[in-house]
Amino acid sequence: DAKTTQPPSMDCAEGRAANLPCNHSTISGNEYVYWYRQIHSQGPQYIIHGLKNNETNEMASLIITEDRKSSTLILPHATLRDTAVYYCIVRVAGGGADGLTFGKGTHLIIQP
Amino acid sequence: DTAVSQTPKYLVTQMGNDKSIKCEQNLGHDTMYWYKQDSKKFLKIMFSYNNKELIINETVPNRFSPKSPDKAHLNLHINSLELGDSAVYFCASSLKGAEKLFFGSGTQLSVL
Numbered sequence: 001d002a003k004t005t006q007p008p009s010m011d012c013a014e015g016r017a018a019n020l021p022c023n024h025s026t027i028s029g030n031e032y033v034y035w036y037r038q039i040h041s042q043g044p045q046y047i048i049h050g051l052k053n054n055e056t057n058e059m060a061s062l063i064i065t066e067d068r069k070s071s072t073l074i075l076p077h078a079t080l081r082d083t084a085v086y087y088c089i090v091r092v093a094g095g096g097a098d099g100l101t102f103g104k105g106t107h108l109i110i111q112p
Numbered sequence: 113d114t115a116v117s118q119t120p121k122y123l124v125t126q127m128g129n130d131k132s133i134k135c136e137q138n139l140g141h142d143t144m145y146w147y148k149q150d151s152k153k154f155l156k157i158m159f160s161y162n163n164k165e166l167i168i169n170e171t172v173p174n175r176f177s178p179k180s181p182d183k184a185h186l187n188l189h190i191n192s193l194e195l196g197d198s199a200v201y202f203c204a205s206s207l208k209g210a211e212k213l214f215f216g217s218g219t220q221l222s223v224l
Contacts (some may be wrong), residue, residue, distance in 0.1 A: 030204075034211065036213075038155075041218070042217055042218070043116075043202050043204070043215025043216050043217050043218055044155070044202070044204075044213070044215050045215070046211070046213065048211040049211050057170070085153070087155075088158075093209070093211065098160065098168060099145050099147075099157045099168065099204070099213065100157070100213060101157070102154070102156075104153075105152070
């Protein structure tokens, strides 16, 4: 069962920052927050992950609250190609070969 | 070069038939997975293999039999196909315990 709660859908204007929230109030101390996205008709794609510090890479930024009970994925300048379902996942790092447990995700729609 | 490739991309077949989906990865990973995405878009792990050894088998009917001839391949054989097997099947790979899973583009199976 997924340990995260996300809004089912969100809209964002092209060129604006898209901020996707995720609640993970039962996260354990050794669990990381991962974000993946799935563009229509494609396989899921890794975006970013973090433990407690904010993280940034070429795709996005991840802001994790101090109590680690929630996080926000930020796409700084959303484009139409960012329309996808975004999944927030909590998982123990180095979790062996147990894969990922996906929830329902947030369907982000970028409007022109 | 495609990192994780699945064939075929589309598979249409009759109930009761036996079919296979092939997966190959050229990333040097030691762990491979099969996921199923149903019509409601839920992504669920079916199997994981590490170094050709079965690690996870998530309450999947024994009509589904994964086979890993080597670390780079994980094929999925399905016997006596049923209507409920219709879904998109994704193969993925990673290094054991690594943060990133790399997914293939999926195989859409339609059982008529």
